[in-house]
Amino acid sequence: MDPGLISLIPTGSIAGVLVIVVIYLLRQNHADRTQYRADVARIEKRSVNDVQALHFQHASEMSEVKTELIALRVSNELVIRELDDERRKRWAAEDSAATYRRQLQEIRGT
Numbered sequence: 001m002d003p004g005l006i007s008l009i010p011t012g013s014i015a016g017v018l019v020i021v022v023i024y025l026l027r028q029n030h031a032d033r034t035q036y037r038a039d040v041a042r043i044e045k046r047s048v049n050d051v052q053a054l055h056f057q058h059a060s061e062m063s064e065v066k067t068e069l070i071a072l073r074v075s076n077e078l079v080i081r082e083l084d085d086e087r088r089k090r091w092a093a094e095d096s097a098a099t100y101r102r103q104l105q106e107i108r109g110t
Helices: 003-108
Strands: none
Touching: none
């Protein structure tokens, strides 16, 4: 055998081992990347579901708030009307009292 070839055997075996290691690492990287992509897809799907659930919950809560707001506005309008009626009654009573006071003063003054 050629001594040059014999000297290449250790180099070839080291190169072969390096090629095998590189191929192994590339396959592992591909497998890890595939797993990573699957995990990311699963997390994105879960996130989308969570966001949809939160959106539905928010919409439901906003609907309740709007209903309560409408009820409070109606109640407020009723209270304002009642207050206005009471003011009118008080003003009428004050007017009547003033009229009676004037009449009483006229009677006493004459």
